[in-house]
């Protein structure tokens with residue numbers, strides 16, 4: 001079992017928190033850095049509850065190089081970095097592009113600078129299927145040409161991948177995996193952690209908030225697309241499967257199994273599911289009838305995208321463990337847990 005200290009940036013976020021659970025369960029020592037601008041200490045509390053151990057979080061803004069360097073000076077035994085920390089709202093990036101470019105790019109540059117200055121050779125970068133844009137060919141594989149980014153957020157991920165590639169060209173001792181997530185959904189089966197979003201934009205938390213009554217209704221953004229039922233197609237993947245792919249990536253790099261210094265992997269289930277199919281899967285998993293209406297298309301939506309994930313399965317030894325029903329069931333149980341916690345706070 002390969003292990004050593006790993007720095008997880010964005011460790012108080014949705015995917016970061018779930019990944020810390022998987023890393024520790026696989027023998028790694030983990031520290032987190034998260035400025036809590038989007039992440040939450042409730043996430044870390046849940047992670048510590050699951051692991052029955054404390055996880056140190058440095059409340060640091062990674063766009064500040066001095067503060068970021070201080071973490072590496074204090075932890076000279078870091079052998080790997082997983083860089084999640086970034087803003088990720090497509091809509092917000094359209095309304096405030098400079099905030100996205102400043103935060104998402106400067107934080108990556110500082111992390112790579114510190115990796116170089118403090119000789120941390122193994123780096124995993126959180127990328128996104130949004131780099132593919134509206135792909136011609138489906139499913140997309142890692143060689144599918146990248147189309148024009150549909151949002152500044154997606155563009156920060158495209159730029160991030162270029163920066164990582166340029167970094168390893170100039171610094172041979174470093175190895176990076178670029179992990180392109182499709183649609184991460186669901187929650188840890190303990191319902192101790194999940195996605196904290198007061199006003200979510202993403203489909204699954206909108207569904208669960210509608211089902212629990214936190215929202216009165218929800219809209220399906222368009223059913224006039226050229227798909228099997230007219231609604232958009234996405235590749236939904238359980239957040240714990242995404243988390244385990246990060247652990248597998250680090251093990252792959254630390255063991256020196258990578259052939260190239262910077263390698264891309266698609267992290268999707270390989271199954272395309274429409275919005276309506278997902279709603280029906282939720283209703284069947286939860287037993288709840290959903291109050292949804294058909295609305296107009298949402299600007300910037302990709303019509304259809306899903307992954308060819310054979311490279312990650314073959315090279316990383318990644319095995320997908322959760323199906324669509326389990327994604328919906330764990331998402332629903334998490335929403336019910338949030339509701340109980342909120343009720344307790346009110347009483």
Ligand code: WQD
Nearest residue numbers: 090128182183201202203204206219220221232275298301
């Ligand atoms: C999914 C589908 C909507 C809400 C997200 C992230 C992106 C990337 C991939 C990480 C779309 C429809 C949604 C609603 C709806 N992740 N929808 N009603 O847009 O695929 O992208 O995952 O990098 O960053 O934004 O996810 O969940 O917003 O939408 O009909 O109330 O659900 O139109 O077709 P998306 P999403």
